[in-house]
Every structure is written in C-alpha cells, then in structure tokens.
Amino acid sequence: MRDQFVEQLDRMRYDLAELCSVTEAAIDRATHALLDTDLAAADRAADLSADIDIRARELDHRALTIIARQAPVAQDLRALIAGMHNIADLRRMGTLAGHVAEVARLHYPEPVVPYEVRGIIADMGTAATAQAAAAGEVLRTRDYVRALELIEADGRTDELLRTLFAATKSEDWLYGAASAVNVTLLGRFYERFCDHTVEISRRVIFVVTGELPDEP
Amino acid sequence: MRDQFVEQLDRMRYDLAELCSVTEAAIDRATHALLDTDLAAADRAADLSADIDIRARELDHRALTIIARQAPVAQDLRALIAGMHNIADLRRMGTLAGHVAEVARLHYPEPVVPYEVRGIIADMGTAATAQAAAAGEVLRTRDYVRALELIEADGRTDELLRTLFAATKSEDWLYGAASAVNVTLLGRFYERFCDHTVEISRRVIFVVTGELPDEP
Numbered sequence: 089m090r091d092q093f094v095e096q097l098d099r100m101r102y103d104l105a106e107l108c109s110v111t112e113a114a115i116d117r118a119t120h121a122l123l124d125t126d127l128a129a130a131d132r133a134a135d136l137s138a139d140i141d142i143r144a145r146e147l148d149h150r151a152l153t154i155i156a157r158q159a160p161v162a163q164d165l166r167a168l169i170a171g172m173h174n175i176a177d178l179r180r181m182g183t184l185a186g187h188v189a190e191v192a193r194l195h196y197p198e199p200v201v202p203y204e205v206r207g208i209i210a211d212m213g214t215a216a217t218a219q220a221a222a223a224g225e226v227l228r229t230r231d232y233v234r235a236l237e238l239i240e241a242d243g244r245t246d247e248l249l250r251t252l253f254a255a256t257k258s259e260d261w262l263y264g265a266a267s268a269v270n271v272t273l274l275g276r277f278y279e280r281f282c283d284h285t286v287e288i289s290r291r292v293i294f295v296v297t298g299e300l301p302d303e304p
Numbered sequence: 305m306r307d308q309f310v311e312q313l314d315r316m317r318y319d320l321a322e323l324c325s326v327t328e329a330a331i332d333r334a335t336h337a338l339l340d341t342d343l344a345a346a347d348r349a350a351d352l353s354a355d356i357d358i359r360a361r362e363l364d365h366r367a368l369t370i371i372a373r374q375a376p377v378a379q380d381l382r383a384l385i386a387g388m389h390n391i392a393d394l395r396r397m398g399t400l401a402g403h404v405a406e407v408a409r410l411h412y413p414e415p416v417v418p419y420e421v422r423g424i425i426a427d428m429g430t431a432a433t434a435q436a437a438a439a440g441e442v443l444r445t446r447d448y449v450r451a452l453e454l455i456e457a458d459g460r461t462d463e464l465l466r467t468l469f470a471a472t473k474s475e476d477w478l479y480g481a482a483s484a485v486n487v488t489l490l491g492r493f494y495e496r497f498c499d500h501t502v503e504i505s506r507r508v509i510f511v512v513t514g515e516l517p518d519e520p
Contacts, residue, residue, distance in 0.1 A: 152385060159375035169368060173392065257482035266473035268481035269488045276492060
C-alpha cells in the first residue's frame, strides 16, 4: 500500500517535470515564431499550449484523487498541494507561450519586434526557456540550491523588462504607439512566464524544508 | 468533532469572502488613484494589497492544516483545495490592484490616462470592482447561478480590452508611445484582475457540482 503510494508520488513528480519541459518547448517555439516570423513555429507553440492544458487537467485530477484516497500528511501532503499549485503555474506558462505565438501570428508576415529592442526580447526569450528548463530540473530533483539559483536568476528578467519599458517610453522610440503596445505586452508575457518558474521553485523549497523562502 | 470541522469550513468560507471584499476595496481605491490622480487613494490601495498578502498567507496555512488534521473527503476536500486556489487568485488580484495604484503613483501629479480612453479605463475599473463584489457573494453563498452570471459578464471586460488596444494602436492615437505603454499595462492589469474572479467562480461551481464548467 505504502509502496504504491510512493510510486504514485514519484510518478506525479516525474510528470510535473515532464509538463514543465513542454512549457519550455512552447516558449522556445513561440520566441522563434516571433523573432524569425515563422508561422510553423507559431502553430507548434499553439499546439503545445493546448497540450499543456490537457495534461494539466489530467494531473490536477490525479493529485486530487490521491489526496482523497490516501489522506497523506506532512511532506507528502505538502508535495501534493504544492504540486497542484505548480500545475496551475505550468498551465499559465503554457497560456503565456500561446499569447507570444499569437502576437507573432496576428502580424505575420510582418515582424513584430523592432530592431532596436530585438536583443532585449531575444534575451527574455532565452531567459524564459532557460528558467523553464531549470524549473523542470528543480521539480525532478528537488534540488534546493538549484531552486535558489533560479529565484536569484529571475532578477535579470525583471531588469530586461525595465530596459524594454524604458526603450518604448523614450523620446527616441521611432516605431510608434502600436509597436510600443505589442512590445509591452510581449515583455509582460515573458516576465510573467518567468515569475511562474520562480513560484514553482519557491514551492519546491517549501516541500523540502516546510518553509517558504522570502519573496524575491 | 464533526461540528468543529463544519465550523472550521464555514469560517474559511466566510474569511475567503471577506478577503475578496478587501480586493474589491483595493481595486476601487486604485482606480480612484488613477482617474483622480489621488495619492492618498494610491497609498490606501498599496496598504490593502499588502494586507491581502498577509491574510492570504494565514488562510493558506489554515487550509493546509485542516486538510492535514481532518483528512476531509469528497465535497469538503474539494472545497478546501478549491479554497487554496482561490486564495492564490485573491492574492494575485491584490497584487494587480497594487500595480494599478503604482502606475498612478509613479506619474503623480500627472494624469496617466488620456482623455480619449478615460471612459474605457473607468468602465474597466467599474467592471473589476463589480466582479470582485460578485465573486465575494459567490464565495459566501455558493450560488451557482450567480457564478455563471459572473463568468458571462466577463466577456464585457475582454471587449473593453480589445477596444482599448484598438485605440492605442490606431493612427489617431495622439498621445505617443509612452502613454500607449501605460494604458496597455493598465488594461492588462484590469483584465487579469477580472479573469481571476472568473476562475474563482468556476471553482465554486466545481465545489458545488463536482464538475468544472467550460472555459469561457
């Protein structure tokens, strides 16, 4: 009985990490769609986003069933409750990746990101992909130090967003209001995507230690 | 024992509805700060946002403790798990109200919202306040019909956001890119705030019926 339960928990943990790697692929494809005006990549990101939604529902249902049937306590209960919150974060990450792809698709074949801020958006895309990869690793290994590193790394994303907003609000911005609106939304999508990886890492620390780390 | 448990659940439900009414006050004050360039209202919204955070943590901890100690099943378990997700939504609503107030504060004493879209932002503010009030009522009464009405009403907010984006992206937009960026972020904050009230309503329906309603 206990063995079966442990196996269920392990499988849940593995499937969560797996779901996280789908969000990684989704944001990677979305960024590619955006920066290379690649419609096939936008389609792929949309498909992955839909897939994340389906998997998330299934996992959520499974976690609830385990809690109802096994009445877990202490660390097991924390892991399952944290898991359900993580599922919600991963779903949202999938939705945000879908939003990025949708912006690319709406403007296709026009590029959305002006040359001047292309580097910043590319860096945000790279950061988002890397943070999703790191969150997957944190979910799989429950490595406390890696989780703290991820939380620390997120400061860089916030900095990129500030730089992006400063560029669009500067008097030197030459691309008009419509372009500024697009870039603002994109920046916000990436930043929120990364925020969710931080939330996941904080929750893994909570599962391991029983204490939530301070807000970054 | 059972009586005490029922009392704990009732109190949790009451406190969640109460927390929701704090988010209502926070977004109301934030909107006031924004549209009337009122610094005291911005301060009040920031205070309420911080208060929401503290209350949410306390409630979250309490829900986890009840699940661990009472090992609830069926509808009680659904209510507690849904409650923990609702707490996360209410926290986020508090943060978003804080973001709106922060935009007002950063530009004080300059007004942030250009005359042309003032009506749209005012309508979004009114909708957000009304939806928070309705979500509080749904949490308190678990009224299925009221929850469905709230989900329906949210279509109006999405429409307002589309109108707002169309205005900022139009060739007639006279207020420059910086202003477009502010307005875009504000619209997004309000729309996300309202989305969370929809999530709360969907979860209340889940608690009552055991089935999640379709995504709006």
